[in-house]
Amino acid sequence: MKKLLMISAAIAAVAVAATGYNAHAADKLKVGFIYLGPVGDLGWTYRHEVGRQELVKALGDKIETTYLENVNEGPDSERSIEQLARTGHQLIFTTSFGYMDPTLKVAKRFPKIKFEHATGFKTAPNMGNYAGRFYEGRYIQGVIAGKMSKKGVIGYIGSFPIPEVISGINATMLGAQSVNPNIKVKIIWVNTWFDPGKEADAAKALADQGVDIIMQHTDSPAAMQVAAQRGILAFGQDSDMIKFGPKTQLTAIIDNWGPYYIKQTKAALDGTWKAGETWDGLKEKMVVMAPYTNMPDDVKALAEKTEAGIVAGTLHPFKCPVYGQDGKAVECKGGTHLAPGQILGMNFYVKGVDDKIPGK
């Protein structure tokens, strides 16, 4: 009997301690992040991590953040998202396209927790989404590539044939065609977001086949490094990769998530958070261009002019008419340019792309 008493006393003590801990933790809002790659990938995940760090810097006294890195897309991610939900996180950012359905499933099971999914198209009352208008940056890169490629061929390393990547290829081509109507593109899909060896192999294959400008939609600086070794030009992706190609990088599309993370977390703190659909670009500075380097002044001026046009709204990369590969104009649902839904769900190549979308 005495033993039993001691045990219950011990349990009670633990329970008190646990409650005490919870009470303390509840003072701060717990914000969770799910990352696709390692935080040091120098690309996609790294930029989300920079955003998280900016968030901590801005609101560190009111919040507590957690991140899980190297979370595979698909069923594996559902477990990770649920883990964050079960451990008291009130606001969870899932930062890759492939987390969309898992996030939705978990969001339905935890209606009181707020979810934010990056680069997808599904929402729920407690799940918003956010994405950058990366195609705006791609269009500028296309203009630069059209001017800078001596051979008139752009090498393009794609990850997966999803709408975001396809709209990037199309925006690039439309930009390039605006200065060189005969521009060509060679596309290699590596079917991974992150595999430096494979990305390098793809870049080598493109260089071997006579491409003199490489553009990538994968996450590591491997392609930039290969381009530097081969003495050709390249664009950085997700973050400024100039370090890996001081004489190679023309510019880079930089993802700038920090301001958005701060805004949404503030909204969650003061109770004004709503599940929204955010799609910001150069104007809102969610997409930022790295300095224009390694190009003559006239190309630089043209790139700056293009950027200014997009920011001012006088230039839209998908201005109608947009022609499909068959030469027919695509239905223009957005008035003067393609509607957001047409861009976010893009599954066709524009005229001038001499290739087929894999599996289509």
Add this chain to the structure above:
Amino acid sequence: MGLLEAILISVIAASTPLLLAAAGELVVERSGVLNLGVEGMMIMGAACGFAGCWLTGSTFLGALCGIAAGAALSLVFAMLTLGLAVNQVAAGLALTILGTGLSGLIGAGFVGQRIVPAPHLDIPFITTLPVVGKLFFGQDGFVYFSILLVIAIWWFLYRTRAGLILRATGDNHTSAHALGYPVLKIRLLAVLFGGGCAGLAGAYLPLAYTPFFIPGMTAGRGWIALALVVFSSWRPGRLVGGAYLFGAVTILQLHAQALGLGIPSQLMTSLPYLATVVVLVLISRSRGIAGSAAPASLGMVFVPDR
């Protein structure tokens, strides 16, 4: 430089890490131990190899650091599976998880740093010969070492008494033990050798392939190396063929895409794995004809009775 030559050079570079890691694992498995931790030992080799090279400025010392890191991690595996007779599959998987995490920690400070990639041999007049020059005489040191390593392993396994004893241990550890051979010591040495090879294979990535370090940069190559050992049906000669076949398929599918041949890239990416499945089926269908040399005691725990 012709396109064919360029493709072949890329194929050799892509195959070398697979060959190095698989050669080590082949010896481990021939001794009767299944170490599924190749991926973890490789990424440790990559992190420590890069760190070593960055700190000393020498590719050679970097490679040595990689070997040491892989061997050190395999020692953990040996202590668990040989010393404590833990299940080898579970220990191997745990080793990969440990290696992935630990390498990220070690390598964190080196992300974004740059080194000079391993030099390519350049012999005057010979390297400039058309086609064969660059292909056979213009590679980096790792490539030549990987070929020499496989030849040495073949010679060791089939032409030396020690190799015979190692194979006997893998086929029937009870008999080997009864004959007075130190089963656990033999396996310990084999596991350490395999760890060193995996570490070197990992170090090849940041030292020669893509000269920077990023966590997780092995991206599954350790698993392909494991598949290769089965693909080769535990024979060093077939291992070379298998590694170069895997490398060739990987590179050729990229070129086929760039040429716009219109073959779905998803199918091409999966080809090496389909090939492994086919070989596995062939092996199990016709054990005698295909000549599988699967070690009979592979993956079994051995506890010596006194």
